[in-house]
Amino acid sequence: MVRKILSVMCIWVVVQTVHAAQNQIDGLRIWPSPDNTRIVLDMSSAPEFTYFPLKNPHRLVIDLSNTSDSKTLSLQSDSGDLVRKVRYSTPKNKQSARVVIELNRAASPSLFAMTPTKPYGHRLVIDLKDSGAPAASPSSSGTSASSKSPSSASTSSVVMDGSSSHRNRDIIVAIDAGHGGEDPGSIGPAGTYEKHITLSIAKKLEAMINGERGMRAIMTRSGDYYVSPNKRPELARKQKADLLISIHADAFSQPQPKGGSVWVLSMRRADTELGRWLEKSERHSELLGGAAEVISDKSNERYLAETILGLSMDHSMATSHDLGNKVIEEMKQVTSLHKRAPQAASFAVLTAPDIPSILVEVGFISNPQEEKNLNWGKHREKLAKAMFTAAKRYFKQVPPDGTLWALERADSRTHTVRSGESLSLLAQRYNVNVSRLKAANNLNSDVVRIGQVLTIPRS
Template identity: 60%
Template sequence: MSNRHFSFKIIILMLALLPAASWGAANKIKSVRIWPSPDNTRVVFDLEGSPEYTYFTLSKPERLVIDLADTQGKFDFSGLSNDSALLKKIRYSTAKNKQSVRLVLELEKSIKPQIFALTPTAPYGDRLVIDLRDREAEAKEAAPKQVVTHHAQESTNRPIIVAVDAGHGGEDPGSIGHAGTYEKNITLSIAKSLARLIDSESGMKSVLVRSGDYYVGYSRRTDIARQAGADLFVSIHADAFTTPQPSGGSVWVLSMKRANTELGRWLEKKERYSELLGGAAEVIQDSDSERYLTQALLDMSMDHSMTTSYGLSDMVISEMKKITHMHKSAPQAASLAVLTSPDIPSILVETGFISNPKEEKNLNWSTHRERLASAIFNAIKSHFKRTPPDGTLWASLKQDTRTHKVSRGESLSVLAQRYNISVKNLKVANNMNSDIVRIGQVLTIPSS
């Protein structure tokens, strides 16, 4: 046997004995998504397969270093969109070996990272999730919550506060329509329109639970409302089902029992699925998934909250009927974590079925979304006009009211001067958007 032939056989044998990883890494970074929020930043690496990883932090400057075993390092981070206040940039560094990659997240400040892998969940495949939270925010979160409370003797003429919650967000897209519409985008648009209407109304103020494309955990959503001293919590969603036929809006309130309708059970399942998508860290940390609901049930104020919620839901349905088909003509009940605030009346509004092609098209029409927001607002406004919370401007205007029939030559400014009240309060008491009055019009005159 020639030396040349022998050497060739040795080479073939050595190649056969090399591990498969030397021929090419088994895993690969497909894409990277950065979800900044007011409280933290979530970074998601979409991967070809399940990740095997280790990590550590470095200081001066602050960095988070992640080693991904058996992974290709060919993804270009330079084009990533990044509006995070915590994350400067992502780059590669010298890896442990040729089969792995080392990722470096350069940080703006000291953070407490939480890193975990997620198995494929439509519309995503395998993922490595990094939640970045600065230590100052961690300390504030751990401190006792300062809750704004409203008492008639402590607050006079305060605004009515409505917490507006846009469902889903960030890593959790919610339902996805046949044309690729994400529920999270529809809900945020309607929520912002509703918030603008509330803020434009004298004596009312909105609090947006989610103002951008990021995820907020269910218990955190109600915490935000409570800390703002909200008088009402409204969660905006767009429904979906396994078939495209169902259509129309619906309004949901909390049930102490599991839902007894197919749609209700689907909604409960969808909420849990949403939590696994967007709030996986919370699910991992808190194994007692019923803890928050149990706490809520102990508070007797839940009775008042649920009664108020049901009455308001009827009014929302009546208003929504004017502009869209309603899937259900009466309020529906389900055991939903986002509605379990014991001290705040809470409703969940399904604005239509995004799984229905016609309604998906409507929900993508800005005018339709604005009409939906107006319908919800009109119901909220009517509800609070009828029963304003104690200590609010609307409550004070409702007390000891009189009426006045407008005569020729009278105007709002003349009447305001005569009854020693402001034009603003006169307009609020009469639900007026302009300064024009008609002869013979009967006006409510609030107490001065």
């Protein structure tokens, strides 16, 4: 009798041990984007899985070894229109779980496991490339000039691929909200996610740029989803951006550091990227534009590409540094500065050799006071305004060829202010409105100083 009881107890212990060893699905999260939907299964330990797609209707079936199917699977309200439902199905055996993702249309799946990184544990990531997404659609909520209000729209004829009329196109600014989706970025002591702060500032900056005649904004992401750092410059290039501004919030292991900073690409990374680009011969034509079509000697194409890329990189880096200084000048009126000059670093988002690019750290989210400031909408508005004003100041001085601002600058004159002259006097002399005179020179007041060179727009 004792032997029988001991046997039963041993079996019970084995069963309980096996049950305890089972993996658990702790939760389900989903992030839709314009061309991809990411589903994440939070797991209690590293997942072992296999998967296969089915048609009629479209489904993705995932088998998880030694996993319990007791956790309820439910989609959040903003799950997009690609995924219709996530449910369990009959597993291969009693020790496994079978998860079925029902789709509204075909999608290309990519699955991989991720090890714990704060604030997440083990995860199974399911990326679904949407077959119904536009072929060349950037992760953008950019507004074409034709959809702007009459008071702010330029006369340029912009089309959806970012190309424009020859002489009066908009200046295109790509705005990159750092992190997103599965990647929260840094997390403040009160639980604030960097990805939410950066997207909020990016949308405010987007609205300011789209409200400015002769400028247009495109977004590398317009919602809470992940975009690879290496893909962000590619999205800017597809839209023929004149500038890329990447927005982030700094963090440190200690709470004391504070203040904003601006970063540009380091020369070491720039040289590396230049070499990487030159190795990819299929991109020569893209970077050379129409010039590549008339090059008959293919053996010399690499050297021409190297020369053009080198000049383009030099111009982009000089522009980035100049613009970075202007952003710092504006930001110091809004927040404290961690660095008072542009810093150089190897950030992947800055690696486009043909697009001036800056990364703006708006403050330390790890600092309790700055986290509080960043959660204040008015403060985020001021930070966006600082970036907008700096970009506007730069492009008013050096507008890209073919833009409306370049055309207007060519039609303008200059005047050096002398003793006794005022803005209203000069406006009267040149028969232009004071408001136009101020706008042409990016003036915030009616005050001018002796020796100041003013741009006088044509009446």
